[in-house]
Amino acid sequence: MSVLYTAKATAIGGRNGTVRSDDGLLDLQLALPAGLGGKGGATNPEQLFAAGYAACFGNAIIHSTRNQEVKIRDNDVEVVAAVGIGPNAAGGFGLTVALEVTLVGIEQAKAEVIVAEAHKVCPYSNATRGKVDVVLTVHTR
Known part of the structure; x- marks a missing residue:
């Protein structure tokens, strides 16, 4: 397969950490959802x-x-x-x-x-x- 585009993101801390794309456009806090027993309040x-x-x-x-x-x-x-x-x-x-x-x-x-x-x-x-x-x-x- 010839790759047309590659997205790259780094997650630190698993489901209760952060995720950030290499270009910085995506930069989010993560949290385990309340439905899975977590605190929620952030994306997952x-x-x-x-x-x-x-x-x-x-x-x-x-x-x-x-x-x-x-x-x-x-x-x-x-x-x-x-x-x-x-x-x-x-x-x-x-x-x-x-x-x-x-x-x-x-x-x-x-x-x-x-x-x-x-x-x-x-x-x-x-x-x-x-x-x-x-x-x-x-x-x-």
């Missing part, structure tokens, strides 16, 4: 993963329609990503992902085809395929 890895997946999947939708008759514009796609964490059968932890996609100005059947195509090209979808359960829900307005 699941929120960061959800944000990245939602943004990337939205762009995959836009990208997958570039050469089609029906094109999805930036403001016509909304992706809500829900990332869950819990114990797995091997004694460790695993993730679940639910992507709720809303497309504006397109019929439901066509929207479902577009979202299925985006799921094939999205790097996050390709990285998680076969490893993380990803549920897709498609809405139109």
Whole structure:
């Protein structure tokens, strides 16, 4: 694979520490969420993963329609990503992902085809395929 871009971030202190990108644009405190017994009050890895997946999947939708008759514009796609964490059968932890996609100005059947195509090209979808359960829900307005 030819790498087009590499993002680099450093985490110090695990879930109760900090994370910072090499360019300084991302510089965040981390905290174990209250739902996992922590104090909360700061972001966590699941929120960061959800944000990245939602943004990337939205762009995959836009990208997958570039050469089609029906094109999805930036403001016509909304992706809500829900990332869950819990114990797995091997004694460790695993993730679940639910992507709720809303497309504006397109019929439901066509929207479902577009979202299925985006799921094939999205790097996050390709990285998680076969490893993380990803549920897709498609809405139109």
